[in-house]
Amino acid sequence: MHNGNRRTDATTRRKTTPTMCQHQPPCPTADSADREAAQAVVHHPEQGWSLLCNGVLLFEDTGELLPDGRIIAPHKPLGTRHVITAA
Numbered sequence: 001m002h003n004g005n006r007r008t009d010a011t012t013r014r015k016t017t018p019t020m021c022q023h024q025p026p027c028p029t030a031d032s033a034d035r036e037a038a039q040a041v042v043h044h045p046e047q048g049w050s051l052l053c054n055g056v057l058l059f060e061d062t063g064e065l066l067p068d069g070r071i072i073a074p075h076k077p078l079g080t081r082h083v084i085t086a087a
């Protein structure tokens, strides 16, 4: 697969750290209860996860991996369907 995107994508992502949010209004921090409302800066629906602007890795099953390494268990019911498939 050839990716048409140039390095701008990676460069933008690197600049987007929790303390350097460029969004208006600013995204909630990873410590905020509202952390899921942050803008997704990297989105991989085919892999079932998104990286939010505040550094939170948000999984499709609503589980979260926080920038400090904490793991939040999935907290929203998603039915019985299992979407995890080998790539």
Ligand SMILES: [Zn+2]
Pocket (backbone or CB within 6 Å): 021, 022, 023, 026, 027, 038, 039, 053, 054
């Ligand atoms: Zn932001």
